[in-house]
Amino acid sequence: MMKETDIAIRELMSRAVVIASPDDTLDKLDELFKAYNIHHLPVVEGNGTLKGIISKGDLERVKLAVDLYFNADDEKVTAKSIMTSQVASIGPNESIGQAADIFMANIFHALPVVEGNRLIGIITTHDLLKYCFTDEKLLSKGINIDQKVN
Numbered sequence: 001m002m003k004e005t006d007i008a009i010r011e012l013m014s015r016a017v018v019i020a021s022p023d024d025t026l027d028k029l030d031e032l033f034k035a036y037n038i039h040h041l042p043v044v045e046g047n048g049t050l051k052g053i054i055s056k057g058d059l060e061r062v063k064l065a066v067d068l069y070f071n072a073d074d075e076k077v078t079a080k081s082i083m084t085s086q087v088a089s090i091g092p093n094e095s096i097g098q099a100a101d102i103f104m105a106n107i108f109h110a111l112p113v114v115e116g117n118r119l120i121g122i123i124t125t126h127d128l129l130k131y132c133f134t135d136e137k138l139l140s141k142g143i144n145i146d147q148k149v150n
Helices: 026-036 056-070 096-105 125-133 136-140
Strands: 040-044 050-055 110-115 118-124
Touching: 026 040, 026 056, 040 056, 040 118, 050 056, 050 110, 096 110, 096 125, 118 125
Parallel strands: none
Antiparallel strands: 040 050, 110 118
16 A cells, blocks of 8 residues: 655654754764764754755765874864755655655765755655655554564
8 A cells, every 4th residue: 555645844854853063073973873873963053054965974984084194183173164055954844755756866865854945844855765664563563663683
């Protein structure tokens, strides 16, 4: 059964978003990724303005380069210097179908949700998959869709 794709992003987005500030160091970013077991970290100014996004993979590549090639101090490299600043985002009233189209046309897996330029949430490919495959039949069999697969 095909589920609706015209549901608004606001219905599925995560509102409790872990964020970084532009001046956070590599060590701080690494701590955030590990502490919250996340894969995407929006970079936000104090007033809530979205400035960029960092993926866990991006951070790992930068840390490796800094350690191996530049012999730089991790404390000197900040979020604003490694973030993707040309961020694709989506509004809360856009449809999940539109989000799916964006994900399929690109190689990223998270879209910050913004009103104006202020971050209000995030939607990921995981959120869409969870929605698409949540099924009463699965739930009635006692399968926990939130359970982690190792």
